[in-house]
Amino acid sequence: MELIWDGIREAARLWWSGDGEIIEITLRTLAISASATALALIVGIPLGAVLALRRFWGRGLIVAAVNTGMGMPPVAIGLLVALILWRTGPLGDLNLIYTPTAMVVAQLLLSLPMVVGFSLASIQSVNPRLIGQMWAMGANRLQVLWLLIRETRLGLLAAVMAGFGAAISEVGASMQVGGNLAGETRVLTTATVLETGRGNFEVAIALSLVLVLLAFLVNLVLTTVQQRRPVT
Amino acid sequence: MTTRPDAHLQIRDLAVQRGRVTVLEIDKLDIPRGLVTVVLGPNGSGKSTLLGALQLVLHPSQGTLMLDGEPMDADPVATRRRMSAAFQEPLLLSMSVLANVELPLRLRGVDKRRRRELAEHWLERFGIASLARRHARQLSGGEAQRVSLARAFASQPQVMLLDEPFAGVDAPTREGLIEDFAENLSETRPTTVLVTHDRDEALRLGDEAALLIDGRLRQTGPPSEVFERPADRAVAEFVGMENLWHGRRSESGVYEAGGIRLASTSKSIAPGSPALLCVRPERIVLTRDGEGTGTRSEAGTENQLRAIVQKIRPRGPVVRADLTSGRLHLTVDTSVTKWDELGLSVGDAAVARIAPADVHVISDDGAD
Numbered sequence: 001m002e003l004i005w006d007g008i009r010e011a012a013r014l015w016w017s018g019d020g021e022i023i024e025i026t027l028r029t030l031a032i033s034a035s036a037t038a039l040a041l042i043v044g045i046p047l048g049a050v051l052a053l054r055r056f057w058g059r060g061l062i063v064a065a066v067n068t069g070m071g072m073p074p075v076a077i078g079l080l081v082a083l084i085l086w087r088t089g090p091l092g093d094l095n096l097i098y099t100p101t102a103m104v105v106a107q108l109l110l111s112l113p114m115v116v117g118f119s120l121a122s123i124q125s126v127n128p129r130l131i132g133q134m135w136a137m138g139a140n141r142l143q144v145l146w147l148l149i150r151e152t153r154l155g156l157l158a159a160v161m162a163g164f165g166a167a168i169s170e171v172g173a174s175m176q177v178g179g180n181l182a183g184e185t186r187v188l189t190t191a192t193v194l195e196t197g198r199g200n201f202e203v204a205i206a207l208s209l210v211l212v213l214l215a216f217l218v219n220l221v222l223t224t225v226q227q228r229r230p231v232t
Numbered sequence: 233m234t235t236r237p238d239a240h241l242q243i244r245d246l247a248v249q250r251g252r253v254t255v256l257e258i259d260k261l262d263i264p265r266g267l268v269t270v271v272l273g274p275n276g277s278g279k280s281t282l283l284g285a286l287q288l289v290l291h292p293s294q295g296t297l298m299l300d301g302e303p304m305d306a307d308p309v310a311t312r313r314r315m316s317a318a319f320q321e322p323l324l325l326s327m328s329v330l331a332n333v334e335l336p337l338r339l340r341g342v343d344k345r346r347r348r349e350l351a352e353h354w355l356e357r358f359g360i361a362s363l364a365r366r367h368a369r370q371l372s373g374g375e376a377q378r379v380s381l382a383r384a385f386a387s388q389p390q391v392m393l394l395d396e397p398f399a400g401v402d403a404p405t406r407e408g409l410i411e412d413f414a415e416n417l418s419e420t421r422p423t424t425v426l427v428t429h430d431r432d433e434a435l436r437l438g439d440e441a442a443l444l445i446d447g448r449l450r451q452t453g454p455p456s457e458v459f460e461r462p463a464d465r466a467v468a469e470f471v472g473m474e475n476l477w478h479g480r481r482s483e484s485g486v487y488e489a490g491g492i493r494l495a496s497t498s499k500s501i502a503p504g505s506p507a508l509l510c511v512r513p514e515r516i517v518l519t520r521d522g523e524g525t526g527t528r529s530e531a532g533t534e535n536q537l538r539a540i541v542q543k544i545r546p547r548g549p550v551v552r553a554d555l556t557s558g559r560l561h562l563t564v565d566t567s568v569t570k571w572d573e574l575g576l577s578v579g580d581a582a583v584a585r586i587a588p589a590d591v592h593v594i595s596d597d598g599a600d
Contacts, residue, residue, distance in 0.1 A: 133323040136287050137336040138313035151326055
């Protein structure tokens with residue numbers, strides 16, 4: 001019990017004193033996970049819309065792959081990305097292994113199935129006759145997509161939350177492709193693992209609390225947007 | 233194939249398939265400019281499929297659809313922007329009433345001031361200006377349908393495609409809605425295709441009618457003609473000709489059916505040929521036996537049939553009575569007030585009067 005209290009006190013002290021490393025790690029974590037989520041949204045929402053609205057050969061297979069991806073172990077994704085980006089791997093020449101970019105790629109692959117899956121479910125729940133009315137009103141493809149995003153914004157915000165949650169909380173893949181290099185690829189999760197391994201429980205607890213607080217704040221903002229009264 | 237000079241929409245050799253089944257097949261149909269064409273037909277007859285094809289949301293397996301002589305599918309988005317649509321469901325988006333009515337104009341890139349002006353104008357015209365700021369989810373069914381129709385008018389369409397827009401609202405609301413719709417329509421006069429199964433709606437709003445049965449066009453013409461002068465038995469059954477009697481035309485021009493002689497002004501059948509005599513139930517006038525002069529049917533004079541009341545069925549504002557006269561079964565609709573005056577009961581004798589002009593005769597294919 002003493003240990004936990006010490007950890008909380010240490011977290012408060014680190015934040016109060018404006019510890020440079022903690023702030024740097026926090027900002028890096030936010031930047032990497034937000035980038036991965038943003039990319040997942042850009043690719044995932046249109047993909048979810050296509051899967052929801054079109055019937056084509058192989059669609060069932062893709063939907064099954066998306067559903068599998070939603071429960072994919074991060075270490076498996078980490079291994080896949082590491083193999084591809086490894087110096088002798090197919091994209092080794094890009095020298096991306098142990099860089100924040102590699103971490104963004106790994107987190108993107110983790111959050112993409114979440115975004116596609118949630119988008120697919122929410123767009124599929126739209127009355128098909130309403131979509132017919134959108135076309136009948138003279139909307140072009142992009143305008144229909146815009147109206148669908150607008151119409152399913154509650155479900156899509158859930159997709160954002162799930163995607164961001166998957167990205168920020170994973171540790172295995174970030175460790176495998178980022179290497180947990182101080183000042184370069186160290187993020188809150190990998191730093192927590194490191195400090196726990198070193199027996200620095202106070203610092204590990206402090207880092208975890210920051211991570212939880214960060215995830216909570218981001219979700220609080222999204223939930224507030226999601227749950228507010230519909231506006232014109 | 234000739235084209236109506238006033239044709240705005242032209243449908244040629246159209247076929248729409250669902251799987252391997254052809255659900256709609258129309259060789260030729262012209263939709264006249266600035267008029268209301270009502271598309272009639274029973275459920276599953278292809279009415280909504282036709283509308284879907286005209287909206288370019290269904291893809292025909294063959295045929296051409298033309299607007300102003302140009303193929304409609306050359307630029308589907310541009311074509312749809314010349315049209316508007318309203319359905320039985322209001323299909324409003326999750327935004328304010330005003331934003332919903334503005335939306336088609338917004339999609340067309342109309343500037344904010346102009347679209348606001350048009351949207352407010354049409355909300356006013358449909359009597360719902362006070363609802364402009366309300367969210368679409370907070371409307372009653374009737375209010376939502378008014379918004380849907382205001383939206384259809386707001387984009388100032390050349391062509392309006394409507395799929396039973398009054399069917400989903402309750403009777404009193406429907407009456408007011410049709411009244412406002414008819415008034416706005418007569419002022420703007422877009423070319424309108426209105427799918428309906430309601431006779432009153434078709435007669436009140438339609439300038440032209442097209443009747444579909446089993447995906448095929450069975451009759452076109454003014455709605456009153458389709459309802460009063462059906463082209464064949466299937467059309468007659470659909471338009472509510474409850475009295476369909478197999479008969480034959482005699483040399484004297486009078487028809488014989490079920491042992492009864494009936495006069496008709498219709499002369500489309502050659503003497504001696506089998507005929508199907510069609511009479512609408514509301515066109516038969518009943519009087520108590522004794523008030524009339526007995527069975528008498530001669531060419532040019534009113535048909536008077538002595539009949540016995542077999543069954544009485546109240547149906548809202550009318551009473552439907554089944555009677556027999558010889559071997560003929562008569563179905564008669566009489567207003568409740570008139571029926572009360574008659575005071576007829578089951579087993580009573582009555583005289584059924586039918587004007588020869590109300591006996592429509594078509595060639596009889598012998599089917600029942």
